[in-house]
Amino acid sequence: xxxxxxxxxxxxxxxxxxxxxxxxxxxxxxxxxxxxxxxxxxxxxxxxxxxxxxxxxxxxxxxxxxxxxxxxxxxxxxxxxxxxxxxxxxxxxxxxxxxxxxxxxxxxxxxxxxxxxxxxxxxxxxxxxxxxxxxxxxxxxxxxxxxxxxxxxxxxxxxxxxxxxxxxxxxxxxxxxxxxxxxxxxxxxxxxxxxxxxxxxxxxxxxxxxxxxxxxxxxxxxxxxxxxxxxxxxxxxxxxxxxxxxxxxxxxxxxxxxxxxxxxxxxxxxxxxxxxxxxxxxxxxxxxxxxxxxxxxxxxxxxxxxxxxxxxxxxxxxxxxxxxxxxxxxxxxxxxxxxxxxxxxxxxxxxxxxxxxxxxxxxxxxxxxxxxxxxxxxxxxxxxxxxxxxxxxxxxxxxxxxxxxxxxxxxxxxxxxx
Numbered sequence: 001x002x003x004x005x006x007x008x009x010x011x012x013x014x015x016x017x018x019x020x021x022x023x024x025x026x027x028x029x030x031x032x033x034x035x036x037x038x039x040x041x042x043x044x045x046x047x048x049x050x051x052x053x054x055x056x057x058x059x060x061x062x063x064x065x066x067x068x069x070x071x072x073x074x075x076x077x078x079x080x081x082x083x084x085x086x087x088x089x090x091x092x093x094x095x096x097x098x099x100x101x102x103x104x105x106x107x108x109x110x111x112x113x114x115x116x117x118x119x120x121x122x123x124x125x126x127x128x129x130x131x132x133x134x135x136x137x138x139x140x141x142x143x144x145x146x147x148x149x150x151x152x153x154x155x156x157x158x159x160x161x162x163x164x165x166x167x168x169x170x171x172x173x174x175x176x177x178x179x180x181x182x183x184x185x186x187x188x189x190x191x192x193x194x195x196x197x198x199x200x201x202x203x204x205x206x207x208x209x210x211x212x213x214x215x216x217x218x219x220x221x222x223x224x225x226x227x228x229x230x231x232x233x234x235x236x237x238x239x240x241x242x243x244x245x246x247x248x249x250x251x252x253x254x255x256x257x258x259x260x261x262x263x264x265x266x267x268x269x270x271x272x273x274x275x276x277x278x279x280x281x282x283x284x285x286x287x288x289x290x291x292x293x294x295x296x297x298x299x300x301x302x303x304x305x306x307x308x309x310x311x312x313x314x315x316x317x318x319x320x321x322x323x324x325x326x327x328x329x330x331x332x333x334x335x336x337x338x339x340x341x342x343x344x345x346x347x348x349x350x351x352x353x354x355x356x357x358x359x360x361x362x363x364x365x366x367x368x369x370x371x372x373x374x375x376x377x378x379x380x381x382x383x384x385x386x387x388x389x390x391x392x393x394x395x396x397x398x399x400x401x402x403x404x405x406x407x408x409x410x411x412x413x414x415x416x417x418x
């Protein structure tokens with residue numbers, strides 16, 4: 001199996017102690033700014049489709065290979081994969097490793113994972129549903145709904161959702177980091193999270209990943225609906241789509257869900273010594289909320305992604321807005337990504353173009369203690385989702401996703417786009 005050379009990943013101020021915690025927390029698909037010269041897409045698939053059992057064996061090898069090679073570097077003990085196909089072809093669900101770094105039971109393919117910034121698409125969809133109902137416009141300024149933040153009154157909801165607001169990220173602030181390091185079970189409120197950046201100057205123009213935007217988006221949902229974000233999430237998305245293993249931690253998650261989650265390890269270089277290599281409390285995600293607080297299974301996540309990209313959760317106009325992109329490099333609107341401009345952010349969704357995969361919808365979300373990544377291939381309808389049980393800035397999960405894609409190509413399971 002060839003391992004593709006991947007695009008480089010750049011994350012702001014990675015070497016700084018104050019940024020180290022934030023980088024590994026909820027950053028999704030950021031920093032993919034150059035395409036590799038290697039190309040799996042140019043490889044010709046096998047003329048004969050491998051049997052289902054042979055394909056499963058090859059995919060299991062990909063997982064085992066990643067776990068063996070990256071166990072120490074990423075401080076992981078568990079990795080899980082789900083591949084879904086359009087139509088009636090059965091999905092493939094696999095897992096490798098143990099629930100704890102020091103051993104424990106084998107990790108289940110039905111495990112639950114904090115999905116990190118994959119949560120952002122859920123938050124965007126709720127706001128777009130509210131727009132479709134005539135209750136707000138994503139062109140509304142923040143000042144209309146959150147007048148308590150006058151410095152941001154002219155920033156629009158759209159700018160929050162596409163990360164062009166210039167509002168700083170609370171995760172980078174020393175006061176937040178100190179509070180979390182001292183007590184990881186701290187129950188943060190949305191207002192408290194925003195308070196860590198209220199009064200700070202706006203950043204430079206362009207596209208800048210900031211979790212504060214989605215905490216503010218959550219607060220707007222609550223102001224418009226006079227209801228809680230957890231209830232709106234459950235009522236509008238989780239229940240109608242029958243996402244039976246999805247919840248917002250800890251607000252709507254049964255306590256028993258913790259037993260279905262592999263231990264998740266904080267392993268960000270330069271982070272607080274008291275946290276390095278430690279397991280995070282499994283459902284203590286109030287630091288993330290509408291920016292990254294959902295816990296789910298890979299089965300539910302891939303079901304959600306299919307509904308999302310096939311237009312099952314939004315009217316056509318709002319679907320187009322969801323997928324309207326700004327360039328990650330410039331912050332300016334683009335029609336689609338290209339090899340020259342490979343990263344584009346929509347409203348909580350991310351489009352990526354690299355030689356190995358072509359153009360895909362992609363997101364990697366991190367919570368403190370886990371990473372969850374998916375590829376949605378619009379030409380073939382295949383979805384690949386991967387999860388690993390650490391947060392780290394030494395992250396090779398994307399390489400494994402590409403290896404899985406190559407395995408599917410070799411098996412003749414992927415229809416390669418031109």
